[in-house]
Amino acid sequence: MPLVIDASVLLDWALSEGNRIADIVKECLNTDAAVAPSLWWFEVRNGLVMAERRGRSSEAISASFLREVTRLAITIDYSPDEAVIIALARRHRLTVYDAAYLELALRERQPLATLDVSLATAARQEGVAVLGDDGP
Numbered sequence: 685m686p687l688v689i690d691a692s693v694l695l696d697w698a699l700s701e702g703n704r705i706a707d708i709v710k711e712c713l714n715t716d717a718a719v720a721p722s723l724w725w726f727e728v729r730n731g732l733v734m735a736e737r738r739g740r741s742s743e744a745i746s747a748s749f750l751r752e753v754t755r756l757a758i759t760i761d762y763s764p765d766e767a768v769i770i771a772l773a774r775r776h777r778l779t780v781y782d783a784a785y786l787e788l789a790l791r792e793r794q795p796l797a798t799l800d801v802s803l804a805t806a807a808r809q810e811g812v813a814v815l816g817d818d819g820p
Contacts, residue, residue, distance in 0.1 A: 688718065693705070699735055709815060717758070720758055721787075721788050722764075728750075768791075772786050790812060
């Protein structure tokens, strides 16, 4: 099943944190594709650099991880609906960044893969399936 993937999932893999949901998503990507908003590219790389600064990773690990990511079937979406993103951010008190993932999941009618609790809650409230999460 195709899905919308957020940066938190990939950063879990990069830092070997072993989150159950992230592991489920990793398995899904062996056979299925994912889509992410264009900001995902920046968020993943920013997370890796922040992990390096905190001593949780290294430049070499980040570079190797990014090479692996390019092999995954993840497509970048460049056509967000600005009005919907702003409305979602306001309605659910999300960052505009998180609302972009939710807008994409709504528009594409695909489940969302995230480790962000606020984003997962908002997704469920909007009727979007959250991969690996039964919700409250």
